[in-house]
Amino acid sequence: MNRIPTSLAAIALLSTTVSAFAADPAPAGDLRRQAMGLMQLCKADVQKLCGSVEAGGGRKLACLNDHKADVTSECRDALPKLDAMQAAATKRAAAPK
Numbered sequence: 001m002n003r004i005p006t007s008l009a010a011i012a013l014l015s016t017t018v019s020a021f022a023a024d025p026a027p028a029g030d031l032r033r034q035a036m037g038l039m040q041l042c043k044a045d046v047q048k049l050c051g052s053v054e055a056g057g058g059r060k061l062a063c064l065n066d067h068k069a070d071v072t073s074e075c076r077d078a079l080p081k082l083d084a085m086q087a088a089a090t091k092r093a094a095a096p097k
Contacts, residue, residue, distance in 0.1 A: 031085065038082050042075035058086055 039046075042064055049070060050063035061082055064071060068079065 035082065035085055038078040038085075041078045042071065042082075045071040045075045061086060 045064060045067070046060055049067045050060050053059050053063045061079075064075065065079060065083070068076060071079070
């Protein structure tokens with residue numbers, strides 16, 4: 001199995017969020033920067049707790065939420081924001097075009 005470096009896994013985790021807003025480049029860029037900043041807060045937790053979880057489809061974020069009691073306080077504080085970003089992206093992606 002190919003393992004994706006953690007920084008790439010974070011990008012893959014957030015690709016759904018960013019791509020949902022790609023129609024308007026300014027918000028997508030802002031969201032990308034915000035999401036990457038939030039994921040940096042969880043980088044060590046992803047490596048430690050979710051390293052074996054395949055990236056994509058929100059699986060790493062779900063893993064972090066499953067281990068919420070074990071993550072750092074910085075990551076725990078970032079999780080609701082990441083969850084909200086993913087939920088908004090999913091909703092927007094499912095909306096009729």
